[in-house]
Amino acid sequence: MxxxxxxxxxxxxxxxxxxxxxxxxxxxxxxxKRPASKRSKPAKTMIVLGSGGHTAEMLMLMDSMGRERYSPRTYVVAATDAMSGGKAVARERTWQKTESPTGFSLVQIPRSREVGQSYLTSVGTTLYSLAFAFRVVLRERPELVLVNGPGTCIPICAAAFTYRVLGLAQTQVVYVESIARTRRFSLSAKLLYHLRMADLLFVQWEQLAKTYPRAVYAGRLY
Amino acid sequence: MPAASERTVFVTVGTTKFEALVERVDSLELLRALKGKGYTKLVIQKGNGAYCPSVIVPKGQTKGTTEGVDVEYFDYSPSLATYITSAALVISHAGSGSIFETLTAGVPLIVVPNPLLMDNHQVELGEQLAAMGHLVSAAPEQLLAAVQSFDASRLKPYVKGSAAGMAAAIDKQLGFTP
Structure with missing residues (x-):
């Protein structure tokens, strides 16, 4: 010795x-990972809108959720996505039946990598986007993070996971795999599944739930 | 509203571009095949691709009548849903939005997955729904054959899904319900 x-x-x-x-x-x-104990107060919710078809699916799910339970809501959109923010606001208008809906906010998050960006500079932008996600999640400390890919959702999930490890938040992460994934997981789903970062991971095809036993099939959005 | 005798084929590429599909649609052979199936009108939403139909409409124009079929094209419209629901056949890129909008409207569908997309899960969705008998999936070069052998009566209606199951599971996970 x-x-x-x-x-x-x-x-x-x-x-x-x-x-x-x-x-x-x-x-x-x-x-x-287990369900939260009995709750009566609304759960602060962060919804990551992944653009295009991802955004459409996420808003369809919100259509069916008891929105008074999932409130207030923070929508996270990529800074380069000009459409999703407007779609969320339009849907809030419909849900709340008013031209000036309240009880929600929009946050823009920098993209980690643009199409065609060099890998060298993308290291810097990835770190920036990661730091941004950690700041947003710490500020909001949502009780539920609702995500369905693509890669933009990973920094938010990583932040939620880290704060839970550190005991700073009790955020539950729910991931919905896109309906376009019928046989194989997307990269986001693989990461969240294998690193056990999602408390609940939905797939929209039964055969996928057989391949990944911890994934849950509870019907299709469309 | 379309005239009762009008049977429209609506071709849509979605919000981006899919020139391989527009080029295949811009063909007299395909137009004849559609006419042979009883369709009377062809409307093409071509997206922002550079290729403009010039075989089935007079060059430089956006509409015309060729082989007795009325043809028109445009880049994009915010009301694609109206075109879809009033069509007798939709030929679409394999984006999930267009696919399910068409299926839930009960309109017969041929999807053409874009082979140029990276990580092509569009093919996966098209093949899955084709295997279930809800639509026909074809590569761009198979489109003509797919139209020639198309029989809408053989397609199975798609029963719309529901988010209620997911919503209930999330309620349980968060502790709203036992």
């Missing part, structure tokens, strides 16, 4: 202990 000075041994012991606690926390959050 090396003879280490007692101070160093103490520091080492503390670091080891801390690392052990963190690993335990990560594993607890990864494997301790």
């Amino acid at each position: 090396l003879a280490l000075p007692p101070v160093l041994l103490n520091v080492l012991g503390f670091l080891l202990g801390f690392a052990g606690v963190m690993v335990l926390r990560v594993l607890t959050v990864m494997f301790g």
